[in-house]
Amino acid sequence: MIRLDKNSETDLIKLFESKNIGLEGNIIKLIESDSNDFKTYLTKCTDKDKDSRRKRLEITKKIQLQNNELSDLNEQNQKMMEDLQSTLKEAEEQKVKIEAQNGELVAWREENEKIQQELQKEMIKSESARIRAEEAKTNAINDLDILQKKNQTELISTIVRVALYIIVGVGIVTTGVYVFTLVIGKDTQVIGAAWSNIFGILLTNAFSIVGTIMGIKYATENKQ
Amino acid sequence: MIDSILLVDDEDLFHLVFEDACSLLDISLSLNALNSSDEAAKLFQKWFQDGDNNDKPECVFVDLNIIGSSFDGIELIRKVNFEYGNHVVIGIISSSNEPEEQAKALQAGAQFWIIKSDDIEPRLEEFRKDYEGYKNRTAPFKVYK
Numbered sequence: 001m002i003r004l005d006k007n008s009e010t011d012l013i014k015l016f017e018s019k020n021i022g023l024e025g026n027i028i029k030l031i032e033s034d035s036n037d038f039k040t041y042l043t044k045c046t047d048k049d050k051d052s053r054r055k056r057l058e059i060t061k062k063i064q065l066q067n068n069e070l071s072d073l074n075e076q077n078q079k080m081m082e083d084l085q086s087t088l089k090e091a092e093e094q095k096v097k098i099e100a101q102n103g104e105l106v107a108w109r110e111e112n113e114k115i116q117q118e119l120q121k122e123m124i125k126s127e128s129a130r131i132r133a134e135e136a137k138t139n140a141i142n143d144l145d146i147l148q149k150k151n152q153t154e155l156i157s158t159i160v161r162v163a164l165y166i167i168v169g170v171g172i173v174t175t176g177v178y179v180f181t182l183v184i185g186k187d188t189q190v191i192g193a194a195w196s197n198i199f200g201i202l203l204t205n206a207f208s209i210v211g212t213i214m215g216i217k218y219a220t221e222n223k224q
Numbered sequence: 225m226i227d228s229i230l231l232v233d234d235e236d237l238f239h240l241v242f243e244d245a246c247s248l249l250d251i252s253l254s255l256n257a258l259n260s261s262d263e264a265a266k267l268f269q270k271w272f273q274d275g276d277n278n279d280k281p282e283c284v285f286v287d288l289n290i291i292g293s294s295f296d297g298i299e300l301i302r303k304v305n306f307e308y309g310n311h312v313v314i315g316i317i318s319s320s321n322e323p324e325e326q327a328k329a330l331q332a333g334a335q336f337w338i339i340k341s342d343d344i345e346p347r348l349e350e351f352r353k354d355y356e357g358y359k360n361r362t363a364p365f366k367v368y369k
Binding site: 049063 | 225235237238240241244245247248250252253254342
């Protein structure tokens, strides 16, 4: 323990009373005195020191608390930043994936367009092939029709030729019989009437046949 | 009253809190504070090698996790107890309350474990009452919650 001389004790007491300046800290705990006045002084100094320490302790605790809160907030912020960064990273990865998918889609679209163009070309080709086939079909039908008509015409012309031969033959034969009858001087009343009738009929039929032939010929020529 | 205390803690603000609390509770006359366990280990090594015990603290409070140090508080206690001579009352002062860590501290020779909080004074007061037991090595390891 420390003991101060009387003058020092008096000076310290006066300093405290005049300017409120006193001893501070743990040194007070190491000073002892027999003087009641100085003991009172030491008690006052101790109380003052304790008050200021208590205040400082409270303030320091508050600051410590605030620091802890700030530290917690900082940790939360860092965590949030990490979360944000990982989210950003994920978004970037997704972006890269989407870009890759987009690239694939563009390539696929281009391929599709190519295929579509090829299809269109093929469709045009098939359309033209269809048109050609239809034309061929029409031609074939026409050919068939013509052939049929040709056959019919040939048949008709054959029939007409035969009919003409018959008419001419019958005319010749009837005329011959009539001429023969005239030459030999026999009765020509029946044969003359018959010849006249037959000849009229033959002429009528012959004109009819000629008309038919001309009509058929005209129709065939028009169609061709 | 404890003559001298050494606090090893990386938090400067806690140095002030601890000093004021100790002064208000009349726990100690002098208090020194260090920020790293390396510095504390160097001092203990010096005291051990020189055999100079005048500056040596009577009681040491060590934080568990000391940022910026190459080893933690438990390792410092182990070094002090088993490498540099076991002549001080030493323990942990930490916000952690892990029984596993407390068991490790006990193995390293810690005598007490004070849990740091906003209201540290009641724990220090209780510690002051038990201090003589720690000094005499009669008090068992205790956790001040």
